[in-house]
Amino acid sequence: MAKYIFTALDGALLNDLGNLTTTTALALNNLGAPLSIITGRAPFELNGVLKRLQTDAPQIAFHGALIYAPRTGKKGLLGAWPLEALAMMALVRSLLASFPDLGISVFDAVHGYAVKEATGERYKLLGRKRLEVLPLQELFDTKLKEVYMISLMLPEAHLAKAVNEFLHRLHLRDIRIVTVGDRQLDIVSRDARPTRGIDYIMTRYRLYAGDIVYFGCHYDEVRMADFAGVQIAMGNAEPALRADADYVTSTNNDNGVAQALQRFKLL
Incomplete structure (x- = not known):
């Protein structure tokens, strides 16, 4: 048994x-x-x-x-093992500027929020409910006390390499990048x-x-x-x-x- x-x-x-x-x-x-x-x-x-x-x-x-x-x-x-919230706000802002078609979601221990909504079909495939969409500044100012994960949904699989290279060029030593399938990258603490x-x-x-x-x-x-x-x-x-x-x-x-x-x- x-x-x-x-x-x-x-x-x-x-x-x-x-x-x-x-x-x-x-x-x-x-x-x-x-x-x-x-x-x-x-x-x-x-x-x-x-x-x-x-x-x-x-x-x-x-x-x-x-x-x-x-x-x-x-x-x-x-x-x-949370991420540092202010650093993650700056990271999300940089990602939005460089990859405007990315879907970006941010999670604390209890809730998930979309900064930019992923395609509905991708969330349907994951069995996920659609997340509330909030502006970046409002999200970090009023909703999030801790950040445990940032999830990036890629509109095309070939973007994974470019996004990965972008993240590595930032030399953020406190994060770990997890590849999920061919169209999702998750960012968590290095200690996670x-x-x-x-x-x-x-x-x-x-x-x-x-x-x-x-x-x-x-x-x-x-x-x-x-x-x-x-x-x-x-x-x-x-x-x-x-x-x-x-x-x-x-x-x-x-x-x-x-x-x-x-x-x-x-x-």
């Missing part, structure tokens, strides 16, 4: 329409193990999923910039790492690698072998991740999480 589940969100727990299927939700609820999601999304984007999974376990959001306990609001912050959240949770729950099952999709800074006794790659995962995994399950569109739990007789 698995004592703890870690999982990616997009491409693993959710299907390509951004939905948690009934089959997957029932399988995880029947398992009854605590579950933590490792994601670049904001906490408010996880609320519906966590409610259906009936979990109060700590969650890892914003690519590791925030570790929090759900259902407890601001008091539930367990680890936080999913491994911080994993270490916190393993210590809190007194977990060993053999206690953990991990479902992954993207081969990024989370290395399954570092912490998970059972390493499961989704059928739609990147080839390098599938090659390293203990088992490759079916895709996120075919209830791969539920299928793997059944395969390993964890239900």
